[in-house]
Amino acid sequence: MVYMDYNATTPCDKRVVESMLPYFSENFANASSVYQPARAARKAVEEAREKVASLAGCLPEEIFFTSGGTESDNWAIVGAALKLEARGKHIITSRVEHHAVINTCKALARKGYRITYLPVDSHGVVDLSKLEASIKKDTVLVSVMYANNEIGTIQPVGKIAELARSRGVLFHTDAVQAFGKLPLRLDKNGPDMASFSAHKLYGPKGVGALYIRKGVSIPPFIKGGGQEKGRRSGTTNVAGIVGFGRAAEIVAAEMDADIERVGNLRDILEKRIMETIPEIVVNGHPENRLHNTLNVCIRYIEGESILMSLDFEGICASSGSACTSGSLEPSHVLLAIGLPHEVAHGSLRLSLGRYNTMEDVEKVSSVLPGIVDRLRQISPFWNEKKTG
Numbered sequence: 001m002v003y004m005d006y007n008a009t010t011p012c013d014k015r016v017v018e019s020m021l022p023y024f025s026e027n028f029a030n031a032s033s034v035y036q037p038a039r040a041a042r043k044a045v046e047e048a049r050e051k052v053a054s055l056a057g058c059l060p061e062e063i064f065f066t067s068g069g070t071e072s073d074n075w076a077i078v079g080a081a082l083k084l085e086a087r088g089k090h091i092i093t094s095r096v097e098h099h100a101v102i103n104t105c106k107a108l109a110r111k112g113y114r115i116t117y118l119p120v121d122s123h124g125v126v127d128l129s130k131l132e133a134s135i136k137k138d139t140v141l142v143s144v145m146y147a148n149n150e151i152g153t154i155q156p157v158g159k160i161a162e163l164a165r166s167r168g169v170l171f172h173t174d175a176v177q178a179f180g181k182l183p184l185r186l187d188k189n190g191p192d193m194a195s196f197s198a199h200k201l202y203g204p205k206g207v208g209a210l211y212i213r214k215g216v217s218i219p220p221f222i223k224g225g226g227q228e229k230g231r232r233s234g235t236t237n238v239a240g241i242v243g244f245g246r247a248a249e250i251v252a253a254e255m256d257a258d259i260e261r262v263g264n265l266r267d268i269l270e271k272r273i274m275e276t277i278p279e280i281v282v283n284g285h286p287e288n289r290l291h292n293t294l295n296v297c298i299r300y301i302e303g304e305s306i307l308m309s310l311d312f313e314g315i316c317a318s319s320g321s322a323c324t325s326g327s328l329e330p331s332h333v334l335l336a337i338g339l340p341h342e343v344a345h346g347s348l349r350l351s352l353g354r355y356n357t358m359e360d361v362e363k364v365s366s367v368l369p370g371i372v373d374r375l376r377q378i379s380p381f382w383n384e385k386k387t388g
Protein backbone atom coordinates (compact mmCIF):
# COMPACT_ATOMS: atom_id res chain seq x y z
CA MET A 1 0.00 0.00 0.00
CA VAL A 2 1.15 3.54 -0.74
CA TYR A 3 -0.22 6.11 1.71
CA MET A 4 -0.22 9.68 0.43
CA ASP A 5 -2.93 11.25 2.56
CA TYR A 6 -0.90 12.61 5.47
CA ASN A 7 -2.94 15.84 5.58
CA ALA A 8 -6.02 13.75 6.46
CA THR A 9 -4.19 11.88 9.19
CA THR A 10 -0.82 10.30 9.92
CA PRO A 11 0.03 6.89 11.30
CA CYS A 12 0.90 6.98 14.98
CA ASP A 13 4.70 6.69 15.28
CA LYS A 14 5.70 3.44 17.06
CA ARG A 15 7.75 5.48 19.53
CA VAL A 16 4.59 7.45 20.32
CA VAL A 17 2.52 4.29 20.88
CA GLU A 18 5.21 2.99 23.21
CA SER A 19 5.19 6.16 25.31
CA MET A 20 1.41 5.91 25.73
CA LEU A 21 1.06 2.24 26.71
CA PRO A 22 1.92 2.52 30.45
CA TYR A 23 -0.90 5.05 30.95
CA PHE A 24 -3.57 2.60 29.81
CA SER A 25 -2.63 -0.21 32.18
CA GLU A 26 0.23 0.07 34.68
CA ASN A 27 -0.66 3.64 35.52
CA PHE A 28 -4.30 4.29 34.71
CA ALA A 29 -4.78 6.80 37.54
CA ASN A 30 -7.00 9.82 37.22
CA ALA A 31 -4.54 12.70 37.01
CA SER A 32 -6.68 14.77 39.39
CA SER A 33 -6.49 12.30 42.28
CA VAL A 34 -4.22 12.65 45.32
CA TYR A 35 -2.19 9.41 45.49
CA GLN A 36 1.25 8.65 44.07
CA PRO A 37 0.19 7.09 40.69
CA ALA A 38 -1.96 10.20 40.05
CA ARG A 39 1.00 12.44 40.80
CA ALA A 40 3.05 10.44 38.29
CA ALA A 41 0.31 10.86 35.68
CA ARG A 42 0.19 14.61 36.39
CA LYS A 43 3.92 14.84 35.98
CA ALA A 44 3.74 13.03 32.63
CA VAL A 45 1.02 15.44 31.45
CA GLU A 46 3.11 18.46 32.48
CA GLU A 47 6.14 17.07 30.67
CA ALA A 48 4.01 16.61 27.55
CA ARG A 49 2.80 20.21 27.91
CA GLU A 50 6.41 21.37 27.92
CA LYS A 51 7.20 19.39 24.76
CA VAL A 52 4.15 20.71 22.90
CA ALA A 53 4.94 24.26 24.04
CA SER A 54 8.53 23.89 22.95
CA LEU A 55 7.47 22.89 19.42
CA ALA A 56 5.01 25.80 19.33
CA GLY A 57 7.59 28.25 20.65
CA CYS A 58 5.35 29.32 23.54
CA LEU A 59 5.12 28.88 27.32
CA PRO A 60 3.78 25.61 28.81
CA GLU A 61 1.07 27.54 30.67
CA GLU A 62 -0.22 28.80 27.33
CA ILE A 63 -1.11 25.25 26.18
CA PHE A 64 -4.57 23.82 27.00
CA PHE A 65 -5.23 20.23 25.99
CA THR A 66 -8.45 19.46 24.11
CA SER A 67 -9.95 16.56 22.15
CA GLY A 68 -8.42 17.79 18.89
CA GLY A 69 -8.28 20.47 16.23
CA THR A 70 -12.03 20.68 15.82
CA GLU A 71 -12.69 21.33 19.50
CA SER A 72 -9.86 23.89 19.64
CA ASP A 73 -11.34 25.79 16.68
CA ASN A 74 -14.84 25.70 18.20
CA TRP A 75 -13.56 26.84 21.59
CA ALA A 76 -11.45 29.72 20.25
CA ILE A 77 -14.24 31.13 18.10
CA VAL A 78 -17.20 30.62 20.42
CA GLY A 79 -15.07 31.65 23.41
CA ALA A 80 -14.00 34.93 21.80
CA ALA A 81 -17.58 35.62 20.71
CA LEU A 82 -18.98 35.04 24.22
CA LYS A 83 -16.25 37.01 25.94
CA LEU A 84 -16.74 40.06 23.75
CA GLU A 85 -20.50 39.79 23.27
CA ALA A 86 -21.05 43.26 24.70
CA ARG A 87 -18.59 44.83 22.30
CA GLY A 88 -19.96 43.47 19.06
CA LYS A 89 -21.05 40.57 16.93
CA HIS A 90 -18.76 40.67 13.92
CA ILE A 91 -16.23 37.95 13.06
CA ILE A 92 -13.80 37.92 10.15
CA THR A 93 -12.57 34.64 8.67
CA SER A 94 -11.56 33.44 5.20
CA ARG A 95 -13.14 31.48 2.37
CA VAL A 96 -10.57 28.69 2.61
CA GLU A 97 -10.93 27.61 6.25
CA HIS A 98 -11.42 24.08 7.54
CA HIS A 99 -15.05 23.14 8.21
CA ALA A 100 -14.35 23.25 11.96
CA VAL A 101 -14.02 27.03 11.55
CA ILE A 102 -16.56 27.59 8.78
CA ASN A 103 -19.37 25.65 10.45
CA THR A 104 -18.70 27.26 13.84
CA CYS A 105 -19.00 30.67 12.18
CA LYS A 106 -22.18 29.56 10.41
CA ALA A 107 -23.66 28.51 13.76
CA LEU A 108 -22.85 31.95 15.19
CA ALA A 109 -24.39 33.58 12.11
CA ARG A 110 -27.66 31.86 13.02
CA LYS A 111 -27.37 33.51 16.46
CA GLY A 112 -27.15 36.97 14.94
CA TYR A 113 -23.42 37.31 14.28
CA ARG A 114 -22.19 38.99 11.09
CA ILE A 115 -19.46 36.93 9.42
CA THR A 116 -17.07 38.30 6.80
CA TYR A 117 -15.44 35.63 4.63
CA LEU A 118 -12.26 37.17 3.22
CA PRO A 119 -11.54 36.37 -0.41
CA VAL A 120 -8.20 34.85 -1.42
CA ASP A 121 -6.08 35.29 -4.56
CA SER A 122 -5.46 32.55 -7.12
CA HIS A 123 -2.75 31.08 -4.87
CA GLY A 124 -5.08 30.97 -1.88
CA VAL A 125 -3.57 33.90 0.06
CA VAL A 126 -5.98 36.19 1.95
CA ASP A 127 -6.31 39.76 0.82
CA LEU A 128 -4.75 41.90 3.58
CA SER A 129 -6.25 45.15 2.35
CA LYS A 130 -9.72 43.56 2.44
CA LEU A 131 -8.95 42.39 5.96
CA GLU A 132 -7.97 45.88 7.01
CA ALA A 133 -11.10 47.37 5.44
CA SER A 134 -13.32 44.72 7.04
CA ILE A 135 -12.33 45.46 10.65
CA LYS A 136 -15.11 47.57 12.18
CA LYS A 137 -15.97 48.87 15.64
CA ASP A 138 -17.98 45.72 16.39
CA THR A 139 -15.36 43.23 15.15
CA VAL A 140 -14.35 40.86 17.95
CA LEU A 141 -12.28 38.19 16.21
CA VAL A 142 -10.22 37.43 13.14
CA SER A 143 -9.78 33.69 12.45
CA VAL A 144 -7.51 32.81 9.54
CA MET A 145 -5.74 29.48 9.20
CA TYR A 146 -1.95 29.17 9.26
CA ALA A 147 -1.59 26.68 6.39
CA ASN A 148 -4.30 25.20 4.20
CA ASN A 149 -5.03 21.48 4.44
CA GLU A 150 -6.07 21.11 0.80
CA ILE A 151 -3.60 23.19 -1.20
CA GLY A 152 -0.90 23.85 1.41
CA THR A 153 -0.84 27.64 1.04
CA ILE A 154 0.74 29.40 4.03
CA GLN A 155 -0.95 32.64 5.12
CA PRO A 156 0.88 35.83 6.16
CA VAL A 157 0.07 35.13 9.81
CA GLY A 158 2.58 37.67 11.18
CA LYS A 159 1.02 40.49 9.16
CA ILE A 160 -2.52 39.43 10.08
CA ALA A 161 -1.52 39.39 13.77
CA GLU A 162 0.00 42.86 13.48
CA LEU A 163 -3.12 44.22 11.80
CA ALA A 164 -5.50 42.62 14.31
CA ARG A 165 -3.42 43.82 17.26
CA SER A 166 -3.21 47.39 15.96
CA ARG A 167 -7.02 47.46 15.84
CA GLY A 168 -7.52 45.75 19.19
CA VAL A 169 -9.14 42.63 17.73
CA LEU A 170 -8.40 39.05 18.86
CA PHE A 171 -6.71 36.82 16.28
CA HIS A 172 -7.10 33.03 16.19
CA THR A 173 -5.32 30.77 13.71
CA ASP A 174 -6.07 27.15 12.88
CA ALA A 175 -2.46 25.94 12.91
CA VAL A 176 -3.32 22.23 12.66
CA GLN A 177 -1.48 21.73 9.36
CA ALA A 178 1.36 24.09 10.21
CA PHE A 179 2.21 22.50 13.58
CA GLY A 180 5.05 20.07 13.00
CA LYS A 181 5.57 21.12 9.38
CA LEU A 182 6.70 24.71 9.93
CA PRO A 183 8.87 26.12 12.70
CA LEU A 184 6.47 28.12 14.88
CA ARG A 185 7.33 30.83 17.37
CA LEU A 186 4.17 31.90 19.13
CA ASP A 187 4.90 35.05 21.10
CA LYS A 188 3.38 38.46 21.72
CA ASN A 189 3.84 39.39 18.05
CA GLY A 190 1.80 36.43 16.85
CA PRO A 191 -1.78 35.22 17.10
CA ASP A 192 -3.68 35.30 20.40
CA MET A 193 -4.89 31.73 19.93
CA ALA A 194 -3.80 28.77 17.80
CA SER A 195 -5.31 25.29 17.30
CA PHE A 196 -3.27 22.08 17.13
CA SER A 197 -4.07 18.40 16.62
CA ALA A 198 -1.87 15.42 17.54
CA HIS A 199 -2.93 13.05 14.76
CA LYS A 200 -1.57 15.32 12.04
CA LEU A 201 1.95 14.94 13.44
CA TYR A 202 2.20 11.18 14.09
CA GLY A 203 0.38 11.34 17.42
CA PRO A 204 -2.93 9.74 18.40
CA LYS A 205 -6.38 10.86 17.24
CA GLY A 206 -8.72 12.56 19.69
CA VAL A 207 -6.20 14.86 21.36
CA GLY A 208 -5.09 18.38 20.51
CA ALA A 209 -4.50 21.73 22.11
CA LEU A 210 -5.46 25.35 22.05
CA TYR A 211 -2.67 27.86 22.55
CA ILE A 212 -4.02 30.86 24.44
CA ARG A 213 -1.50 33.65 24.80
CA LYS A 214 -0.72 34.73 28.36
CA GLY A 215 -2.96 37.63 29.28
CA VAL A 216 -5.77 36.55 26.97
CA SER A 217 -8.72 34.84 28.53
CA ILE A 218 -11.79 33.24 27.01
CA PRO A 219 -14.54 31.37 28.85
CA PRO A 220 -14.43 27.55 28.92
CA PHE A 221 -16.21 25.66 26.15
CA ILE A 222 -16.43 22.29 27.92
CA LYS A 223 -17.65 22.78 31.48
CA GLY A 224 -17.32 20.37 34.37
CA GLY A 225 -14.76 19.38 36.98
CA GLY A 226 -12.35 22.22 36.24
CA GLN A 227 -9.38 20.40 34.74
CA GLU A 228 -6.79 22.38 32.72
CA LYS A 229 -6.89 25.20 35.31
CA GLY A 230 -10.64 25.41 35.00
CA ARG A 231 -10.50 26.19 31.32
CA ARG A 232 -11.21 22.76 29.84
CA SER A 233 -13.02 20.19 31.93
CA GLY A 234 -13.13 16.44 31.51
CA THR A 235 -10.97 13.69 33.01
CA THR A 236 -7.50 14.23 31.60
CA ASN A 237 -6.66 12.07 28.57
CA VAL A 238 -3.31 11.12 30.07
CA ALA A 239 -2.21 8.53 27.48
CA GLY A 240 -3.31 10.74 24.57
CA ILE A 241 -1.56 13.79 25.96
CA VAL A 242 1.63 11.82 26.67
CA GLY A 243 1.54 10.56 23.07
CA PHE A 244 1.00 14.10 21.79
CA GLY A 245 4.03 15.27 23.79
CA ARG A 246 6.22 12.44 22.50
CA ALA A 247 5.06 13.15 18.92
CA ALA A 248 5.97 16.83 19.33
CA GLU A 249 9.35 15.90 20.75
CA ILE A 250 10.13 13.60 17.80
CA VAL A 251 9.00 16.19 15.26
CA ALA A 252 11.16 18.85 16.94
CA ALA A 253 14.22 16.65 16.57
CA GLU A 254 13.49 15.52 13.02
CA MET A 255 11.69 18.46 11.40
CA ASP A 256 14.59 19.91 9.41
CA ALA A 257 15.59 16.55 7.93
CA ASP A 258 11.93 15.71 7.25
CA ILE A 259 11.26 18.96 5.39
CA GLU A 260 14.32 18.33 3.26
CA ARG A 261 13.57 14.67 2.46
CA VAL A 262 9.77 14.82 2.12
CA GLY A 263 9.96 18.14 0.28
CA ASN A 264 12.32 16.57 -2.20
CA LEU A 265 9.99 13.60 -2.77
CA ARG A 266 7.05 15.96 -3.30
CA ASP A 267 9.02 18.03 -5.81
CA ILE A 268 10.03 14.95 -7.81
CA LEU A 269 6.44 13.69 -7.80
CA GLU A 270 5.16 17.08 -8.94
CA LYS A 271 7.73 17.30 -11.74
CA ARG A 272 6.96 13.81 -13.03
CA ILE A 273 3.21 14.31 -12.97
CA MET A 274 3.47 17.66 -14.74
CA GLU A 275 5.72 16.18 -17.40
CA THR A 276 3.59 13.15 -18.16
CA ILE A 277 0.00 14.39 -17.87
CA PRO A 278 -1.32 17.11 -20.18
CA GLU A 279 -3.99 19.65 -19.15
CA ILE A 280 -3.15 19.69 -15.46
CA VAL A 281 -2.65 22.57 -13.02
CA VAL A 282 -0.95 22.72 -9.64
CA ASN A 283 -2.97 24.49 -6.94
CA GLY A 284 -1.55 26.53 -4.07
CA HIS A 285 1.21 29.06 -3.71
CA PRO A 286 4.35 28.22 -5.74
CA GLU A 287 6.68 29.05 -2.81
CA ASN A 288 4.69 29.65 0.37
CA ARG A 289 3.27 26.17 0.43
CA LEU A 290 3.62 23.18 2.79
CA HIS A 291 6.57 21.06 1.68
CA ASN A 292 4.51 17.83 1.70
CA THR A 293 1.40 18.89 -0.21
CA LEU A 294 0.67 18.45 -3.90
CA ASN A 295 -2.81 19.43 -5.08
CA VAL A 296 -3.57 19.25 -8.78
CA CYS A 297 -6.61 19.61 -10.99
CA ILE A 298 -6.67 17.16 -13.85
CA ARG A 299 -9.01 18.56 -16.45
CA TYR A 300 -11.91 16.69 -18.03
CA ILE A 301 -12.12 13.98 -15.38
CA GLU A 302 -13.57 13.60 -11.89
CA GLY A 303 -11.38 13.53 -8.79
CA GLU A 304 -13.55 10.81 -7.27
CA SER A 305 -12.96 8.43 -10.17
CA ILE A 306 -9.19 9.06 -10.01
CA LEU A 307 -9.32 8.16 -6.32
CA MET A 308 -11.16 4.92 -6.99
CA SER A 309 -8.65 3.90 -9.65
CA LEU A 310 -5.74 4.80 -7.36
CA ASP A 311 -7.36 2.81 -4.55
CA PHE A 312 -7.56 -0.18 -6.88
CA GLU A 313 -3.77 0.13 -7.26
CA GLY A 314 -3.33 0.28 -3.48
CA ILE A 315 -2.73 4.04 -3.37
CA CYS A 316 -4.46 6.17 -0.73
CA ALA A 317 -4.97 9.80 -1.73
CA SER A 318 -7.76 12.31 -1.49
CA SER A 319 -9.72 14.78 -3.50
CA GLY A 320 -10.15 18.06 -1.70
CA SER A 321 -10.42 17.39 2.00
CA ALA A 322 -11.38 14.24 3.84
CA CYS A 323 -14.47 16.02 5.08
CA THR A 324 -15.87 16.86 1.65
CA SER A 325 -15.04 13.63 -0.14
CA GLY A 326 -18.14 11.60 -0.63
CA SER A 327 -20.07 14.77 -1.40
CA LEU A 328 -20.53 15.86 -4.99
CA GLU A 329 -19.85 19.51 -4.32
CA PRO A 330 -16.41 20.65 -5.46
CA SER A 331 -14.04 21.88 -2.75
CA HIS A 332 -14.83 25.35 -1.38
CA VAL A 333 -11.09 26.03 -1.32
CA LEU A 334 -10.66 25.38 -5.03
CA LEU A 335 -13.71 27.50 -5.84
CA ALA A 336 -12.29 30.29 -3.63
CA ILE A 337 -9.02 30.37 -5.62
CA GLY A 338 -11.17 31.00 -8.70
CA LEU A 339 -11.28 27.62 -10.39
CA PRO A 340 -14.44 26.94 -12.38
CA HIS A 341 -16.65 24.11 -11.07
CA GLU A 342 -15.70 21.69 -13.84
CA VAL A 343 -11.97 22.12 -13.17
CA ALA A 344 -12.35 21.96 -9.38
CA HIS A 345 -14.13 18.62 -9.80
CA GLY A 346 -10.92 17.07 -11.14
CA SER A 347 -8.87 17.67 -8.02
CA LEU A 348 -6.38 15.25 -6.55
CA ARG A 349 -4.48 15.83 -3.29
CA LEU A 350 -1.32 13.86 -2.65
CA SER A 351 0.07 14.69 0.79
CA LEU A 352 3.32 13.00 1.78
CA GLY A 353 5.01 12.29 5.08
CA ARG A 354 7.47 10.44 7.28
CA TYR A 355 7.06 6.94 5.85
CA ASN A 356 6.97 7.73 2.13
CA THR A 357 9.87 6.54 0.02
CA MET A 358 11.19 7.12 -3.47
CA GLU A 359 9.51 3.83 -4.45
CA ASP A 360 6.15 5.32 -3.46
CA VAL A 361 6.81 8.32 -5.69
CA GLU A 362 7.78 6.00 -8.53
CA LYS A 363 4.67 3.89 -8.10
CA VAL A 364 2.30 6.88 -8.13
CA SER A 365 4.02 8.63 -11.01
CA SER A 366 4.03 5.44 -13.06
CA VAL A 367 0.36 4.50 -12.59
CA LEU A 368 -1.30 7.93 -12.62
CA PRO A 369 -0.79 8.79 -16.33
CA GLY A 370 -2.43 5.52 -17.37
CA ILE A 371 -5.38 6.09 -15.03
CA VAL A 372 -5.87 9.61 -16.37
CA ASP A 373 -5.66 8.37 -19.94
CA ARG A 374 -8.24 5.67 -19.36
CA LEU A 375 -10.66 8.01 -17.59
CA ARG A 376 -10.29 10.62 -20.31
CA GLN A 377 -11.10 8.07 -23.00
CA ILE A 378 -14.54 7.67 -21.46
CA SER A 379 -14.98 11.37 -20.60
CA PRO A 380 -17.50 13.17 -22.83
CA PHE A 381 -15.73 16.49 -22.07
CA TRP A 382 -12.37 15.19 -23.21
CA ASN A 383 -13.80 13.69 -26.42
CA GLU A 384 -15.79 16.82 -27.11
CA LYS A 385 -12.65 18.91 -26.73
CA LYS A 386 -10.68 16.68 -29.08
CA THR A 387 -13.31 16.63 -31.82
CA GLY A 388 -14.55 20.18 -31.20
Ligand SMILES: *Cc1c(COP(=O)(O)O)cnc(C)c1O
Pocket residue numbers: 007008067068069070071073098100145147148149174176177196197198199200206207208
Ligand atom coordinates in the same frame (compact mmCIF):
# COMPACT_ATOMS: atom_id res chain seq x y z
C1 LIG B 1 -7.48 17.94 10.51
C2 LIG B 1 -7.75 19.39 10.64
C3 LIG B 1 -8.61 19.88 11.63
C4 LIG B 1 -9.37 18.99 12.57
O1 LIG B 1 -8.58 18.41 13.56
P1 LIG B 1 -9.14 17.12 14.37
O2 LIG B 1 -8.12 16.86 15.41
O3 LIG B 1 -9.23 16.02 13.35
O4 LIG B 1 -10.46 17.50 14.92
C5 LIG B 1 -8.80 21.25 11.72
N1 LIG B 1 -8.17 22.09 10.89
C6 LIG B 1 -7.33 21.66 9.92
C7 LIG B 1 -6.64 22.64 9.05
C8 LIG B 1 -7.10 20.30 9.76
O5 LIG B 1 -6.29 19.88 8.80
